[in-house]
Amino acid sequence: MIIRRKAAPAIVPGIDLPPDPSPPARPGLVRVEGTAKTALETGRNRLAFAGGVFLLLFLSVAVRLVDVAFHPNADQVARAVPQPELPMKTVRADITDRNGMLLATNLPTVNLYADARIVREPEKVARDLKEILPEIDVARTVERLKSGQAFVYLHRHLTPAQQFAVNRLGVPALGFEDGELRVYPQGGLFAHVVGKTDIDNRGISGIEKRFDDQLKDGQAVRLSVDLRVQTAVMRVLQDSIATFKAEGAAAVVQDVRTGEVISLVSLPDFDPNRPETMTDDAMFNRATLGVYEMGSVFKVFNTAIALESGKIQISSRYDTSPLKIANYTIHDLHSLKGPASVPEILINSSNIGSARMALEFGGEFQHAYLDRFGLTRASELEIPEVGSPQVPSGNWSNITVATVSFGHGISVSPLQVATGASAVVNGGVFRPATLLAHAPGDAAPGVRAVSERTSLMMRRLMRMVVTEGSGRKADVPGYRVAGKTGTAEKVVNGRYSKHQVLSSFLGVFPADNPRYTVLVTLDAPKGIPSTYNFATAGWNAAPTAGKVIAAIAPMLGVEPAADPFQQADPKSGPLMVAAMKGN
Incomplete structure (x- = not known):
């Protein structure tokens, strides 16, 4: 039977449609018909297909993981290339000054390495790396890439830009190791104190070497030096080298109460951040490693020993005519023309008077007290660069005692001179020099070197050297500087040179209540018009020390005041006057 469907009425613009005989839709349902329905069915089919594909992939990965875990292929395991073990990263601790200012610290970096076992085209890789890292040597890099080793360094301390560029090469055999770069924020300012590390961050000089294990264990080191004081001392020394055309210079500032070294400068110096500055001359520490005949600053020790001996009084007088011992004759630069008292001998720096005093108390007593002042043995300072003094051996002859x-x-x-002088002026107690900061009131107990009375007398005598003698140019108004000049002929080719000297000034301030010693040394300064072509210490080292004291005294909290030694003193003032007059 053929059933004929009634055709839907045609839609003609302008003609109303008859009512739809279909039953009304239920509320909340949307019927989709025609093209929209077809599209919806297609989307459902595709989604189902994609889900099935992902399910199959997941199942295959899961099956493979189980297979590898429980049924490994022996051949594949044998051919596998193990990853190289990277060295353990170390964290080297900081070094700071006494106020917490950074002197040495680390910056995070990366190091480039290669697994040479899997490098392809080593020559090409080396050339590509050269474009990024100009410092590398291509031939050496190729040699390393062909070494067959699991881990070889190619370059250290890459910048972020260099690391990015190497990554872009896409070489699987190249890798990066986290590292650290030791940096010195103050440049060369503390080079001879802090020292430096090598490429593997191991200490090779200075504090870095002495406390290498402690720093590698992450324990910071706080030093006694003061960044402000060091900067001031450095600038003054640099100016004096330029002014007096000296070959070098050194300076030490030390706390007389604790032995702490507040400043230690040696010039020329080097910048530990820049290897090209590390010449032999620049790396030589003139303040601690160099040992020199220091000249007349030693008369401070000689006079203290004389007063301590009990044989010589402040009023004792000595002949100052030329002194002949064996085949040697001792002269003075400026003759005193007659007997001189102990103050006059020190103030006028008489070699003859000093020698006669030493001959009176004798070589054995002299040697014993020089040992008390720490002058016959190496300093205990906490850096490796410490020189051993050159001391005459055996029983000292008269000429040895005299010179x-x-x-x-x-x-x-x-440094030894500064430390010994601290014992002379601080009340007579020797404390070893140290570069480690002490807590307030935590100084070492020290060892008695001379009596308090001798110490007081020496402070007064040294003050007179500055007010009346060769140390006048070291005086700083208000800071009561005491001290002693010293000019020693340098030994050149085994003989004393008349034209090259070591010029020094040993200073103490304030003289009435000593806080700090200052030792300044200029190596081979030249005479200039303003010094009337003299190169002796009174003309160069003394004014240099005066400038140092004027700069650092306010930083160290030393207040200017009137000089009590210039006022009447019933205990020792008349004694000094009487000694000067020969009464």
Whole structure:
């Protein structure tokens, strides 16, 4: 039977459609018909297909993981290339000054390495790396890439830009290791104190070497030095080298109460951040490693020993005519023309008077007290660069006793002179020099070197050297500087040179209540018109020390005041006057 369907009425614009005979739709349902329905069915089919594909992939990966875990292929395991073990990263601790200012710290970096076992085209890789890292040597890099080793360094301390560029090469055999770069924020300012590390961040000089294990264990080191003081001392020394055309210079500032070294400068110096500055001369520490005949600054020790001996009084007088011992004759630069008292001998720096005093108390007593002042043994300072003094051996002859009294025939470091002088003026107690900061009131107990009375007398005598003698140019109004000049002929080719000297000034301030010693040394300064072509210490080292004290005293909290030694003193003032007059 053929059933004919009634055709739907045609839609003609302008003609109303008859009502739809279909039953009304239920509320909330949308009926989709025609093209929309077809599209919806297609989307459902595709989604179902994609879900099936992902399910199959997931199942295959899961099956493979189980297979690898429980049924490994022996051949594949044998051919697998193990990843190289990277060195353990170390964290080296900081070094700071006494106020917490950074002197040495680390910056995070990366190091480039290669697994040479899987490198392809080593020559090409080396050339490509050269474009990014101009410092590398292509031939050496190729050699490393062909070494067959699992881990070879190619370059250290890459910048972020360099690391990005190497990554872009897409070489699987190249990798990066986290590293650290030791940096010194103050440049060369503390080079001879802090020292430096090598490429593997191991200490090779200075504090870095002495406390290498502690720093590698992450324990910071706080030093006694003061960044402000060091900067001021450095600038003054640099100016003096330029002014007096000296070959070098050194300076030490030390707390007389604790032995702490507040500043230690040696010039020329080097910048540990820049290897090209590290010449032999620049790396030589003139303040601690160099030992020199220090000249007349030794008369401070000689005079203290004389007063301590009990044989010599402040009023004792000595003949100052030329002194002949064996085949040697000792002269003075400026003759005193007659007997001189102990103050006059020190103020006028008489070699003859000093020698006669030393001969009176004798070589054995002299040697014992020089040892008390730390001048016959190496300093205990906490850096490796410490020189051993050159001290005459055996029983000292008369000529040895005489020349040692004015700083010849014995060689010590500037640091030793500063430390020994601290014992002379601080009340008579020797404390070893240290570069480690002490807590307030935590100084080492020290060892008695001379009596308090001798110490007081020496402070007064040294003050007179500055007010009346060769140390006048070291005086700083208000800071009561005491001290002693010293000019020693340098030994050149085994002989003393008349044209090259080591010029020094040993200073103490304030003289009435000592806080700090200052030792300044200029190596081979030249005479200039403003010094009337003299190169002796009174003309160069003394004014240099005066400038140092004027700059650092306010930083160290030393307040200017009137000089009590210039006022009447019923205990020792008349005694000094009487000694000067020969009464």
